[in-house]
Amino acid sequence: MRPRVLSGMRPTGALHLGHYHGALKNWVRLQQDYDCFYFVADWHALTTHYEDREVIERNVYDMVIDWIAAGLDPEKATIFIQSRLPEHAELFTLLAMGTPLGWLERVPTYKDQIEKLKDRDLATYGFLGYPLLQAADILIYKATYVPVGEDQASHVELTREVARRFNHLYGRGSDFDARVAAAQAKLGKDDARYFEKQRKAFGQDGSTEALAKGEAIVRKAAETLSPEDTELLLGHLKGSGRSVLTEPQALHTEVTKLPGLDGAKMSKSYGNTIAMREEPAQVEQKIRRMPTDPQRVRRTDKGDPERCPVWEFHKVYSDEPTRDWVVKGCTTAGIGCLECKQPVIDAVLKEQQPWRDRAEAYLTNPKQVHWIVEMGTERARTVARQTMKDVRDAMGLNY
Ligand code: ATP
Numbered sequence: 406m407r408p409r410v411l412s413g414m415r416p417t418g419a420l421h422l423g424h425y426h427g428a429l430k431n432w433v434r435l436q437q438d439y440d441c442f443y444f445v446a447d448w449h450a451l452t453t454h455y456e457d458r459e460v461i462e463r464n465v466y467d468m469v470i471d472w473i474a475a476g477l478d479p480e481k482a483t484i485f486i487q488s489r490l491p492e493h494a495e496l497f498t499l500l501a502m503g504t505p506l507g508w509l510e511r512v513p514t515y516k517d518q519i520e521k522l523k524d525r526d527l528a529t530y531g532f533l534g535y536p537l538l539q540a541a542d543i544l545i546y547k548a549t550y551v552p553v554g555e556d557q558a559s560h561v562e563l564t565r566e567v568a569r570r571f572n573h574l575y576g577r578g579s580d581f582d583a584r585v586a587a588a589q590a591k592l593g594k595d596d597a598r599y600f601e602k603q604r605k606a607f608g609q610d611g612s613t614e615a616l617a618k619g620e621a622i623v624r625k626a627a628e629t630l631s632p633e634d635t636e637l638l639l640g641h642l643k644g645s646g647r648s649v650l651t652e653p654q655a656l657h658t659e660v661t662k663l664p665g666l667d668g669a670k671m672s673k674s675y676g677n678t679i680a681m682r683e684e685p686a687q688v689e690q691k692i693r694r695m696p697t698d699p700q701r702v703r704r705t706d707k708g709d710p711e712r713c714p715v716w717e718f719h720k721v722y723s724d725e726p727t728r729d730w731v732v733k734g735c736t737t738a739g740i741g742c743l744e745c746k747q748p749v750i751d752a753v754l755k756e757q758q759p760w761r762d763r764a765e766a767y768l769t770n771p772k773q774v775h776w777i778v779e780m781g782t783e784r785a786r787t788v789a790r791q792t793m794k795d796v797r798d799a800m801g802l803n804y
């Protein structure tokens with residue numbers, strides 16, 4: 406009964422070191438403790454890349470290979486492709502009916518992205534609606550947690566509002582409270598009180614610990630509870646209450662923001678990336694060509710690491726003795742910039758090596774990746790179908 410986590414990535418190009426440090430590394434960690442659902446967000450890719458179908462086609466399976474190469478375990482995590490599950494689109498459509506336009510227009514990333522991606526025409530219905538599609542992606546799996554960076558927190562908030570509104574409009578009948586009370590009574594007085602306490606704690610700040618404790622109480626009473634009671638209490642604990650859809654919590658995790666070769670955030674659109682499985686010779690060349698402190702023109706000039714993009718890489722890739730060596734060498738002109746770059750080159754190549762090794766098997770045998778995605782998609786489909794059944798029931802769409 407691990408809590409479910411949901412996250413996706415858009416197949417808009419080869420994954421780079423920024424994606425690894427900012428998201429994928431965390432995904433790998435999460436699969437130990439959570440029931441992780443990770444999907445290839447190909448429809449989301451189309452919201453900005455609707456004119457580039459080849460880009461998406463090329464990157465779908467390649468991205469899954471990157472995921473597995475980085476350590477995702479298909480036995481632990483459910484890996485699937487969004488477009489293979491039309492249920493996402495069905496839920497999106499149904500949610501769209503009652504979602505006020507203003508909610509979408511006010512999402513902070515909306516105007517931001519339109520400003521940033523000036524070379525694309527994003528005055529489309531799909532682009533405006535993409536946070537709602539994201540809400541459908543999350544709600545359809547009744548995910549408890551969504552790992553997010555700061556910029557995406559507003560999307561989880563929107564998802565919660567959409568779920569609340571749906572539950573308000575179509576939530577289960579008024580006998581719900583009575584049924585919960587009856588099930589809770591079976592826990593015994595003390596355990597019922599303790600369960601309530603954990604439920605409130607989880608509702609307030611999404612505490613994993615409170616969730617686990619609440620679940621343990623329900624598990625402990627497994628013999629006295631009917632399966633319906635159990636489901637009811639677990640749903641109640643997770644905040645779905647009398648509701649059909651579960652409000653997810655944002656899971657704030659520590660991730661590294663990785664700068665690119667020029668010191669700005671590593672991003673495809675800035676052309677400053679190193680791909681996860683880029684050729685070693687090319688990696689070496691890219692790092693050797695990185696700009697350094699612009700005021701350190703000659704070898705004998707003293708430098709300041711704070712003005713140097715390579716230093717940002719040392720912060721991520723080097724241990725303390727190496728960083729001390731860099732600071733000392735740079736500020737006294739004791740080492741040259743190429744010398745300073747060597748440990749970064751070594752560290753990046755070392756990090757990438759297991760990815761290349763693991764990817765090899767899948768590149769030579771693509772059927773294996775297809776099979777993994779097939780399995781994951783079918784697992785996801787079971788859950789998505791059940792939710793859609795509940796949703797159609799709640800909305801009275803079962804003629
Ligand atoms: P790019 O920004 O390279 O064009 P993208 O726009 O397709 O890629 P994003 O949506 O920006 O992809 O990123 C996908 C995930 O990777 C997000 O969780 C994002 O926070 C993370 N990410 C992307 N670039 C970086 C980076 N340089 N450092 C840390 N995390 C990053």
Ligand code: MG
Pocket residue numbers: 672
């Ligand atoms: Mg980006």
